Amino acid sequence: MSSRLQFGTLKRIVAILIAIVIVVAAGIVVGQAPAIFGVDQDPEAAITLEDQQGNGTDVEIAEVTLSEGGFVVITGGGDEPLVVSDYLEAGSHENVTLEQEEGGAELIGQLTATVHRDTDDDETYTYEETNGEEDLPYLEDGFPVSDTATVTSADDGDPFSDSFVVESIDAPSQATTNETIEVVAEVRNPTEFTTQQNVEFRLDGRVLERQVLDLDAEESREVTFEIDTTGATPGTQTIGVYTQGDGALTEISLEFHTDPSVTIVDADDDGVTADVAIPERGFVAIEDGDTVIGTSEQLEPGEHGNVTVEFDENATVDENADLAAALYEGDPADVDAATPIEHENESVETTFTIADAGADAESDGDDE
Structure with a gap:
């Protein structure tokens, strides 16, 4: 075989090997494209808070899943946290117990657990401290990932025996984000005593109004809330009316009142x-x-x-x-x-x- 033929054959072999290397490398790059080009998936979370009995010092999260790690924040009737979990690593966690802070409010009643991210990567919860700039909630369809349940005292034979009962809610099914809506709830005192309790109105978990209600034994009465929807986020929102240990929910569809x-x-x-x-x-x-x-x-x-x-x-x-x-x-x-x-x-x-x-x-x- 001539040296020219041998050289030509060698060139073809080298070309084939280079082509193979390029194909393999391209496959690796494509497979790693999200990491190489900074394409990240939106952070995701899920949480399950079940109705439970307790002694006011702790509350248990049945399960929480966080794609990027973060915190679980428990709130009650107000916007301020009652308790915040320790930093949770990314992944799923079961039976997470949050304990009452020293001198803090009792963990009893209608409670909401919201999952927050650790946006500044310091493993310390700073959402309120930074006025909502850091450690924002995980979102699903634009709404914070949360769950609401009732924690009742283990000392009560009937956990709802001392609580007013929300029998019904009458609310509009649709509204715009610049009007005042009227929501009427019927509340009953199931006890044998004249007593007083708070009745709260929440929109998508946020307390917007609270009224003090006095009811005689076995008395029922309508409670009316006049709610300004200005500043509310458009979309399907949850309306809730809550008493000490009971509540009722309905939904309202809010449409932005003008063209963006x-x-x-x-x-x-x-x-x-x-x-x-x-x-x-x-x-x-x-x-x-x-x-x-x-x-x-x-x-x-x-x-x-x-x-x-x-x-x-x-x-x-x-x-x-x-x-x-x-x-x-x-x-x-x-x-x-x-x-x-x-x-x-x-x-x-x-x-x-x-x-x-x-x-x-x-x-x-x-x-x-």
Whole structure:
């Protein structure tokens, strides 16, 4: 065989080996794509809190699952936590016991267990301390992952014998997020004594109103709540009316009261001012092409006037460049995880230039 043929054969073998290496490497890259390119799944959680008897010093979580680790927070009639679990590693945990804090309230009555993330990775719960900036709840369909149950005293022969009973709830099935709804609950005193108890109204687990009710023995009475839905999150929400050891639930569908929008009021080299109607908890982002150059503070659902967005200190913006102001659902501190808000299958955004916005604002000022 000639040396030319041997060399040609060798070249073909080397080419085949290189092709095999490329195919194998490509398979490895594709298999690791989520990790390599930073594509993460949304954090997930689930929790089961069952009705139980106790002595007021502890409550047991039947099961909790956390994809990224975190905490279980127990609340009662108010928004402040009654007790917070130790840090829980990612995975499933059964029969998790949370013990009453020294000098804390008794763990008795209608309790809600909510699963929170450890967003700052310090294994210390700081949601209230940071005003909701860190250790946010896990979400499912936009709502905190939680479960509600009744913990009754083990000393009571009949755990509900001393509690008023919520016989029924009458509430509208639909409403908008800028009206006042009327919810009527019928409450009965099943005891042989005239007594007094709190009756609470909750929307999606949050206590919005509390009334003190006096009932004679065996008396029933209607309790009326006038609830302002302004600022509530659109979607299907749970309405609950609770007494000391009883409660009843129904659902209401809340529709955002206006079309989502963002309107530029003014702009200069430092930032933008906008009027906003946002249906979810989120923020305004100013975009220069594919780059976010500034975000507003986090906004609650509703209408907001004169929302300010300061440009990032390293951003250089041409006053004649086309910019976009867009609405996002999520945390402005984690823009990559936020979701664009859509209306009729289109992103809610508006385009503008600093020059035009500034001129329009100056013209409006002259007209006044």
